[in-house]
Amino acid sequence: ARILVLISGGGSNLQALIDAATAGAPFVISAVVSNRSDAFGLERARRAGIPSAVLDHRDYGERADYDAALATLIESFTPDLVTLAGFMRILTPHFVAGYSGRMLNIHPSLLPKFRGLQTHRRVLEARESEHGASVHFVTAELDGGPVVVQARVAVRPEDDAETLAARVLAREHVIYPLAVRWFAEGRLRLNADGVPWLDGAP
Numbered sequence: 156a157r158i159l160v161l162i163s164g165g166g167s168n169l170q171a172l173i174d175a176a177t178a179g180a181p182f183v184i185s186a187v188v189s190n191r192s193d194a195f196g197l198e199r200a201r202r203a204g205i206p207s208a209v210l211d212h213r214d215y216g217e218r219a220d221y222d223a224a225l226a227t228l229i230e231s232f233t234p235d236l237v238t239l240a241g242f243m244r245i246l247t248p249h250f251v252a253g254y255s256g257r258m259l260n261i262h263p264s265l266l267p268k269f270r271g272l273q274t275h276r277r278v279l280e281a282r283e284s285e286h287g288a289s290v291h292f293v294t295a296e297l298d299g300g301p302v303v304v305q306a307r308v309a310v311r312p313e314d315d316a317e318t319l320a321a322r323v324l325a326r327e328h329v330i331y332p333l334a335v336r337w338f339a340e341g342r343l344r345l346n347a348d349g350v351p352w353l354d355g356a357p
């Protein structure tokens with residue numbers, strides 16, 4: 156399967172996907188697209204010999220115009236699956252509808268808890284005893300699409316947002332390649348009711 160990865164920043168999840176593909180997972184990362192030219196993930200793509208492109212949202216007036224250009228760019232790489240990996244742009248419902256069942260995101264919380272930004276700080280403020288990360292299919296509702304797989308971590312008394320983020324990120328690097336592998340194997344899909352289906356799940 157051909158996977159396209161959208162990023163805005165460091166790209167450690169991109170790296171986890173690159174490493175999985177290198178280690179023999181049944182997918183190829185066909186391209187990396189960033190909305191920021193200074194995203195370190197672009198350097199990771201370069202080192203791995205993966206084509207990359209920058210599409211700067213500041214060059215577009217309307218969100219819909221950006222998303223139309225983004226869709227054209229994505230389609231030029233003919234991916235089977237689009238993965239959002241720290242892509243910090245809200246996508247229009249029209250764009251998202253075009254990728255129904257073909258777009259995954261990873262979010263650093265145990266969805267449906269803590270959608271949106273600054274999840275680690277908010278988890279600490281709420282005095283949660285556990286936290287984690289979720290891979291979900293992308294729908295028009297921000298961080299609201301159906302969850303495919305989650306990883307849980309304990310919140311420790313000495314944690315600050317940084318230590319907690321690091322513990323969660325390490326789990327993200329496990330579950331994102333896992334979900335992408337399931338999709339590539341044809342085992343994971345979104346059924347007609349919008350429910351994720353995993354063949355061979357216990």
Ligand code: GRF
Pocket residue numbers: 164165166167168169240241242261262263288324327
């Ligand atoms: C991750 O925590 C991801 O869950 C969130 O943004 C962060 C991206 O990190 N959506 P990286 O760029 O993959 O290192």
